[in-house]
Amino acid sequence: MEQKELQVAALKNGTVIDHIPTEQLFKVVSLLGVQQLTTQVTIGYGLDSKKMGKKGILKIADKFFEQDEINRISLIAPSVKLNIIRDYEVVEKQLVYLPDELLGLVKCNNPKCITNNEPMRTRFKVIDKEKITLQCHYCEMKTKKEEIVLL
Amino acid sequence: MKKESFVSIVDCSKEDILHLIQKAEFFEQHPNQRILEGKVCATLFFEPSTRTRLSFETAVNRLGGRIIGFSDAATTSSSKGETLKDTIKMVSNYVDVIIMRHYLEGAARYASEIANVPIINAGDGANQHPSQTMLDMYSIYKTQGTLDHLTVTMVGDLKYGRTVHSLLTGMSHFNPTFRFVAPEELRLPEIYKQFMDNRGICYSEHTDFSPEVINQSDILYMTRVQRERFTDLMEYEKVKNVYVLTNSMLAGSKDNLRILHPLPRVNEIARDVDDNPKAYYFEQAHNGVFARQAIICHVLKIP
Numbered sequence: 001m002e003q004k005e006l007q008v009a010a011l012k013n014g015t016v017i018d019h020i021p022t023e024q025l026f027k028v029v030s031l032l033g034v035q036q037l038t039t040q041v042t043i044g045y046g047l048d049s050k051k052m053g054k055k056g057i058l059k060i061a062d063k064f065f066e067q068d069e070i071n072r073i074s075l076i077a078p079s080v081k082l083n084i085i086r087d088y089e090v091v092e093k094q095l096v097y098l099p100d101e102l103l104g105l106v107k108c109n110n111p112k113c114i115t116n117n118e119p120m121r122t123r124f125k126v127i128d129k130e131k132i133t134l135q136c137h138y139c140e141m142k143t144k145k146e147e148i149v150l151l
Numbered sequence: 152m153k154k155e156s157f158v159s160i161v162d163c164s165k166e167d168i169l170h171l172i173q174k175a176e177f178f179e180q181h182p183n184q185r186i187l188e189g190k191v192c193a194t195l196f197f198e199p200s201t202r203t204r205l206s207f208e209t210a211v212n213r214l215g216g217r218i219i220g221f222s223d224a225a226t227t228s229s230s231k232g233e234t235l236k237d238t239i240k241m242v243s244n245y246v247d248v249i250i251m252r253h254y255l256e257g258a259a260r261y262a263s264e265i266a267n268v269p270i271i272n273a274g275d276g277a278n279q280h281p282s283q284t285m286l287d288m289y290s291i292y293k294t295q296g297t298l299d300h301l302t303v304t305m306v307g308d309l310k311y312g313r314t315v316h317s318l319l320t321g322m323s324h325f326n327p328t329f330r331f332v333a334p335e336e337l338r339l340p341e342i343y344k345q346f347m348d349n350r351g352i353c354y355s356e357h358t359d360f361s362p363e364v365i366n367q368s369d370i371l372y373m374t375r376v377q378r379e380r381f382t383d384l385m386e387y388e389k390v391k392n393v394y395v396l397t398n399s400m401l402a403g404s405k406d407n408l409r410i411l412h413p414l415p416r417v418n419e420i421a422r423d424v425d426d427n428p429k430a431y432y433f434e435q436a437h438n439g440v441f442a443r444q445a446i447i448c449h450v451l452k453i454p
């Protein structure tokens with residue numbers, strides 16, 4: 001049952017990230033630093049999904065994500081589910097949450113913001129989690145969901 | 152003890168504001184004190200602003216402190232490509248407090264995270280200028296005897312005017328009623344209206360600078376309508392003389408009305424208003440020294 005749902009070959013230990021919007025798949029790969037991993041990774045692109053039409057899937061062997069790590073993808077793939085696999089069994093499901101603060105993830109759209117002029121990390125407060133409105137910690141400019149640009 | 156900086160009016164609670172006003176009042180009565188004796192203050196002006204710098208330097212001098220710094224980034228190593236971080240790190244080794252003005256927004260907040268001495272923001276681009284807000288609020292308090300339940304009318308450029316946005320934020324703790332008078336192109340941004348809606352603050356917007364609005368006001372806060380803010384110059388030509396206050400417009404105004412302006416003014420207040428006892432903008436600028444004395448002592452935790 002689980003294996004059918006996952007549409008890819010079985011994984012002994014690791015994490016399966018399912019229901020990734022297809023167009024965000026490679027952004028998710030890069031945000032999670034998958035290229036830096038030395039374990040086996042299967043990337044499924046454009047798979048059929050009843051819910052989404054097309055979807056992406058990531059199967060990462062011997063890797064378990066900290067909540068902070070996985071929250072990095074909350075802006076682009078808020079509704080993905082992570083299946084934690086141990087010994088071929090799904091032992092846990094992990095959800096993605098939008099954190100209160102986003103560090104080094106979003107670009108400030110204000111060209112006169114210090115973060116666009118100094119070698120430094122950006123920092124945003126999430127001031128509305130439902131509408132996804134961000135505010136730059138430095139220049140205080142607010143960014144609406146549709147204006148968000150990732151670094 | 153935790154280092155305290157003064158970066159944005161958004162960080163100030165109602166208690167902070169009232170405390171600073173009390174202090175400013177004290178310094179107005181006793182402007183010359185030796186309480187900064189032995190202290191060195193830096194005024195780092197990466198963007199020139201003679202008015203603000205002189206006000207801060209007067210505040211320091213009257214308290215017996217010493218000053219190092221620069222008044223223009225062209226003369227500093229930042230013009231040779233040094234990062235803000237390096238400049239702040241270096242200067243914070245020398246001094247007890249850094250007063251800085253920068254053309255980039257968020258510069259003061261960033262500096263406050265790097266420096267091991269308090270930072271006072273003397274203006275960061277279009278973002279914040281909290282010492283101006285404190286002197287505006289001290290002026291309102293002094294002329295009205297209170298900050299509570301006042302009707303404050305703001306006129307002119309409400310879109311880009313940072314003094315307007317900061318004053319609105321600072322006053323929001325005191326149950327104000329706001330009247331906003333601006334041309335269509337320079338209306339108050341939506342986010343500030345949302346902020347007031349969330350806080351249940353009463354306000355109305357007007358394009359007409361009419362006696363009705365003036366006559367209800369306790370404070371009339373005038374700002375410059377600048378030509379370069381308009382995308383449509385025809386529009387500027389149409390409105391440039393609409394948001395100008397003349398003495399005759401004050402005929403039916405309240406006795407306690409006072410006219411404020413962050414200065415410098417261009418033509419938005421006619422010269423014939425200057426002699427009206429309700430004109431307060433020159434005294435307002437003078438209050439800046441006391442407000443800044445209060446801020447400096449506040450960040451240095453001098454009781």
Ligand SMILES: [Zn+2]
Nearest residue numbers: 108113136139
């Ligand atoms: Zn910013």
